[in-house]
Amino acid sequence: MTATADHEVGRARTRKEDARLVTGQTSWTDNIMLPGLAQVAFLRSPHAHARITSVNLDAARTAPGVIAVFAGADVAAEQGSLPCAWPVTEDIVIPNHPPMAVETVRYAGEIVAAVVARDRYAAADALELIDVEYEPLPPVLDMPAALEPGSPKVHAEGNKSYTWSLANGDLDAAFADAPVVIERTYRQQRLIPEAMEPRAVVVAPVADEFTMWSSTQIPHVLKVMLALVTGIPEHKLRVIAPDVGGGFGSKLQVTAEEVLALILARRLGRPVKWTESRTEGNAAVHHGRDQIQKIRIAADADGTLRGLDVDLLADMGAYLMIVTPGVPLLGAFMFNAIYKMAAYRFNCTGVFTTKTPTDAYRGAGRPEATYAIEHIMDDLAFHLGLDPLEVRERNWIKHEEFPYTTISGLTYDTGNYEAATALAKDLFQYEELRKEQSERNAASAQVRLGLGVSTYTEMCGLAPSRVLGSLRYAAGGWEHAAIRMLPTGMVEVITGSSAHGQGHETAWSQIVADELGVPFEDVRVLHGDTAISHKGMDTYGSRSLVVGGTALVSACGKVREKARVIAAAMMEVAPTDLEWADGRWAVRGDPDQGKTIGEIAFATFAAHDLPDGVEPSLDCDATIDPDNFSYPHGTHLCAVEVDTETGWVKIRSYVAVDDIGNVINPLIVDGQLHGGIVQGIAQALFEEAAYDDSGNLVTASLADYLIPSAADVPSFTLARTQTPSTLNPLGVKGVGEAGTIASTPAVVNAIVDALRPFGVTDVAMPCTPERVWRAINNALPSPGETPPLQPPAQNQVDGGGAA
Amino acid sequence: MKITLTIDGVRYDDDVEPRLLLVHYLREHAGRTGTPIGCDTSNCGACTVLLNGKSVKSCSVLAVQADGASVTTIQGLAAGNGSGEDGWHPLQKAFHEEHGLQCGYCTPGMILAAVDLLNENPNPTEEQVRDGLEGNLCRCTGYQNIVRAVLKAAGSTTGAGVQA
Ligand code: FES
Ligand code: FES
Numbered sequence: 001m002t003a004t005a006d007h008e009v010g011r012a013r014t015r016k017e018d019a020r021l022v023t024g025q026t027s028w029t030d031n032i033m034l035p036g037l038a039q040v041a042f043l044r045s046p047h048a049h050a051r052i053t054s055v056n057l058d059a060a061r062t063a064p065g066v067i068a069v070f071a072g073a074d075v076a077a078e079q080g081s082l083p084c085a086w087p088v089t090e091d092i093v094i095p096n097h098p099p100m101a102v103e104t105v106r107y108a109g110e111i112v113a114a115v116v117a118r119d120r121y122a123a124a125d126a127l128e129l130i131d132v133e134y135e136p137l138p139p140v141l142d143m144p145a146a147l148e149p150g151s152p153k154v155h156a157e158g159n160k161s162y163t164w165s166l167a168n169g170d171l172d173a174a175f176a177d178a179p180v181v182i183e184r185t186y187r188q189q190r191l192i193p194e195a196m197e198p199r200a201v202v203v204a205p206v207a208d209e210f211t212m213w214s215s216t217q218i219p220h221v222l223k224v225m226l227a228l229v230t231g232i233p234e235h236k237l238r239v240i241a242p243d244v245g246g247g248f249g250s251k252l253q254v255t256a257e258e259v260l261a262l263i264l265a266r267r268l269g270r271p272v273k274w275t276e277s278r279t280e281g282n283a284a285v286h287h288g289r290d291q292i293q294k295i296r297i298a299a300d301a302d303g304t305l306r307g308l309d310v311d312l313l314a315d316m317g318a319y320l321m322i323v324t325p326g327v328p329l330l331g332a333f334m335f336n337a338i339y340k341m342a343a344y345r346f347n348c349t350g351v352f353t354t355k356t357p358t359d360a361y362r363g364a365g366r367p368e369a370t371y372a373i374e375h376i377m378d379d380l381a382f383h384l385g386l387d388p389l390e391v392r393e394r395n396w397i398k399h400e401e402f403p404y405t406t407i408s409g410l411t412y413d414t415g416n417y418e419a420a421t422a423l424a425k426d427l428f429q430y431e432e433l434r435k436e437q438s439e440r441n442a443a444s445a446q447v448r449l450g451l452g453v454s455t456y457t458e459m460c461g462l463a464p465s466r467v468l469g470s471l472r473y474a475a476g477g478w479e480h481a482a483i484r485m486l487p488t489g490m491v492e493v494i495t496g497s498s499a500h501g502q503g504h505e506t507a508w509s510q511i512v513a514d515e516l517g518v519p520f521e522d523v524r525v526l527h528g529d530t531a532i533s534h535k536g537m538d539t540y541g542s543r544s545l546v547v548g549g550t551a552l553v554s555a556c557g558k559v560r561e562k563a564r565v566i567a568a569a570m571m572e573v574a575p576t577d578l579e580w581a582d583g584r585w586a587v588r589g590d591p592d593q594g595k596t597i598g599e600i601a602f603a604t605f606a607a608h609d610l611p612d613g614v615e616p617s618l619d620c621d622a623t624i625d626p627d628n629f630s631y632p633h634g635t636h637l638c639a640v641e642v643d644t645e646t647g648w649v650k651i652r653s654y655v656a657v658d659d660i661g662n663v664i665n666p667l668i669v670d671g672q673l674h675g676g677i678v679q680g681i682a683q684a685l686f687e688e689a690a691y692d693d694s695g696n697l698v699t700a701s702l703a704d705y706l707i708p709s710a711a712d713v714p715s716f717t718l719a720r721t722q723t724p725s726t727l728n729p730l731g732v733k734g735v736g737e738a739g740t741i742a743s744t745p746a747v748v749n750a751i752v753d754a755l756r757p758f759g760v761t762d763v764a765m766p767c768t769p770e771r772v773w774r775a776i777n778n779a780l781p782s783p784g785e786t787p788p789l790q791p792p793a794q795n796q797v798d799g800g801g802a803a
Numbered sequence: 804m805k806i807t808l809t810i811d812g813v814r815y816d817d818d819v820e821p822r823l824l825l826v827h828y829l830r831e832h833a834g835r836t837g838t839p840i841g842c843d844t845s846n847c848g849a850c851t852v853l854l855n856g857k858s859v860k861s862c863s864v865l866a867v868q869a870d871g872a873s874v875t876t877i878q879g880l881a882a883g884n885g886s887g888e889d890g891w892h893p894l895q896k897a898f899h900e901e902h903g904l905q906c907g908y909c910t911p912g913m914i915l916a917a918v919d920l921l922n923e924n925p926n927p928t929e930e931q932v933r934d935g936l937e938g939n940l941c942r943c944t945g946y947q948n949i950v951r952a953v954l955k956a957a958g959s960t961t962g963a964g965v966q967a
């Protein structure tokens with residue numbers, strides 16, 4: 001057995017996960033077949049708001065292949081209420097949330113009945129035979145109107161869930177006599193996460209024990225919550241997240257379908273499966289964003305920020321799900337972004353509407369905040385006649401000022417906004433593009449050029465448990481890892497992180513290979529099964545590497561220390577005579593004498609000659625609670641061409657320079673950025689969950705909800721600066737959400753930048769050709785001679801390479 | 804209705820309901836679960852297979868329409884049993900090498916659509932690849948590495964965009 005001398009960390013390793021994924025050997029939840037497995041289908045409310053007056057299940061119950069049919073009343077006694085783990089204020093309204101509606105439905109898509117049948121076709125047929133009568137109630141669709149005293153109520157307690165505030169510094173003083181005050185209202189449209197794998201759940205009961213397979217990001221959290229909701233003792237539950245086809249926050253949830261599948265399996269004493277259709281999912285998977293952001297900044301005449309005032313309305317939808325009310329709070333700490341200022345005030349009111357509940361969606365609170373501050377910084381620059389990068393530089397934290405405690409109270413450990421911006425400008429050819437822009441403007445060209453800037457930061461590594469506690473979150477933010485050393489020197493790694501596309505099996509192997517001096521190939525990473533990985537806080541909030549990776553490093557350190565004592569005995573020297581060098585314990589001054597972890601592992605297996613009192617095992621585990629968040633940052637620059645006659649927007653080039661600290665695997669990092677950037681572009685240009693006046697979701701399928709295809713987006717130019725985090729031993733900061741956070745404002749700022757000569761100050765997202773066209777024509781002083789309105793249906797974006 | 808078809812080189816004789824979708828036949832009757840389902844409106848392409856060598860969305864074909872046909876799924880693309888990289892199809896290799904997948908849910912469909920695309924046009928440009936894969940949605944990768952993988956498999960040396 002030889003130790004690896006070369007570092008694994010930092011290598012562009014191709015992924016271990018791929019072998020099963022490219023050959024179709026993947027275990028998606030819907031693939032699972034069990035003897036006697038019955039199929040569940042759910043009937044969902046077609047009304048946004050209605051009282052259920054009668055449910056007739058008779059015809060469905062006698063349909064061929066049907067095993068059982070249930071309405072809300074049948075499960076009311078045992079179904080409990082879906083959990084909200086983040087009661088953000090003491091007086092927050094958390095309405096009862098039955099997994100299956102019993103008396104009232106509050107959004108179109110809410111479950112009203114369940115069929116269990118022999119197969120999915122029989123179940124679907126039987127759904128058609130269920131007769132539910134409703135007495136329609138008025139929908140509540142508009143947040144400001146919902147807060148008016150006379151508004152119809154979503155819940156008896158009213159339409160306000162909470163108001164949460166944060167303030168620091170003297171805001172009145174900052175705004176009094178400020179030479180510049182800019183006030184804007186931005187709209188974060190409602191989005192649908194659209195992980196490509198629809199949700200699915202299988203429950204197998206054996207006696208009084210239950211195994212659940214679910215397409216979830218959070219098997220560990222889910223297990224605890226299922227125990228609390230259903231009363232099934234936690235040790236009788238096992239939750240497995242097999243291969244999971246993307247999440248983006250949408251599978252960070254304890255869902256009605258999971259709870260009901262468990263209850264139905266318990267009732268029937270047989271295994272059940274539920275698989276979501278996409279159309280069902282568009283209405284029933286939690287949505288993201290949906291905020292109205294009132295933002296006000298005060299600045300000096302040179303653009304120096306004095307104060308920032310933010311007032312949000314956040315649409316909760318019809319119920320509070322696991323972290324629904326907390327999502328805007330994650331943004332509260334990010335509105336001030338990379339900028340220094342003397343005063344800040346943040347207010348957020350959570351509002352109930354009769355729409356699908358909202359919750360975490362890639363970025364969760366931080367994209368919203370970043371969009372608003374980056375947009376208004378551009379507005380400030382335009383107002384002062386400054387370049388958008390110039391006004392940012394006048395306000396950002398200089399690299400020599402770190403660590404820096406921001407106005408919202410976070411302490412950023414490191415950063416170098418100057419370096420990232422300089423590199424991005426260079427790659428983008430910023431000055432040349434500015435020149436071309438002025439030439440086009442001077443020539444009143446039909447196709448204008450716009451340059452969009454986004455100098456984002458974010459908080460990753462959720463989260464220090466103390467901070468979560470102070471924000472009234474119910475759980476902690478630690479993570480767990482364990483190392484099992486096998487007799488042949490192979491290593492099994494148990495992680496509490498729960499990957500669903502991130503590539504943990506590969507990245508964790510690289511880390512362990514370096515930490516234990518074993519070959520990359522000799523490491524196997526196990527995750528996503530609570531019977532194997534008994535402890536964990538799972539994967540979301542760009543936390544896995546930052547927190548889970550730290551736990552891993554800690555566990556490896558413990559293994560090494562245990563191994564040291566045994567190695568010393570094997571070589572008949574004192575443990576203090578050994579040093580860890582080149583991936584093994586070697587005798588100081590006599591490097592030829594050494595033992596690899598594999599050799600030591602075999603010695604513990606044989607256990608013939610272990611020193612007294614030393615256990616025959618190298619296995620170790622570690623649970624780590626972070627002290628702080630981590631703070632990736634970067635500069636994204638986007639160039640768009642806007643056809644002012646048609647409103648068509650084409651992304652011409654896009655440069656992203658990100659500083660995510662040390663990089664474990666550049667291949668994975670670039671992939672996260674590509675995907676993240678496209679998801680942010682999708683918000684800027686394409687996507688919106690739209691409701692009609694009666695509260696029906698209009699964008700019910702992928703035919704109406706337009707997620708970008710390969711033809712809709714360009715390639716990106718990526719580069720990195722590297723300022724290691726000082727907050728964890730790996731020096732990493734997290735990358736899962738950076739692209740999404742950064743790109744939305746970069747694209748919209750570019751569009752607005754192109755249209756400033758027309759007097760345009762904003763285009764509401766998604767910036768469809770119609771909206772762009774209207775923005776131009778509404779802003780024009782004399783819109784009398786506008787061409788007939790025939791905007792194309794969807795924006796096209798250049799598919800050409802960036803460079 | 805009685806059907807006979809070949810799936811990944813194996814012959815199946817079966818009696819199926821006329822309304823049964825090919826994708827459900829593959830997954831639930833033939834046990835070929837390598838082909839996933841991503842939507843119910845034929846928009847996502849996750850279910851793409853080769854039907855007599857041409858890519859089709861198997862959720863938009865009835866099992867009975869595949870009577871007499873030969874179906875290749877992602878599980879039948881590699882030579883041998885697919886367990887070793889050596890037998891992988893060049894597109895399987897290229898997706899792996901170029902990191903053209905993350906969660907992998909779109910991957911079977913993406914690879915089979917690309918097989919067809921390269922059969923039709925062995926030397927596509929980046930734009931042709933992007934247009935050719937328009938019917939296959941991926942939520943993870945942002946497509947850049949998928950495009951790169953297809954160009955690589957095509958033997959193209961241009962590459963998609965710029966690397967980090
Ligand atoms: S499952 Fe066939 S196209 Fe989506
Ligand atoms: S890799 Fe996840 S959808 Fe494409």
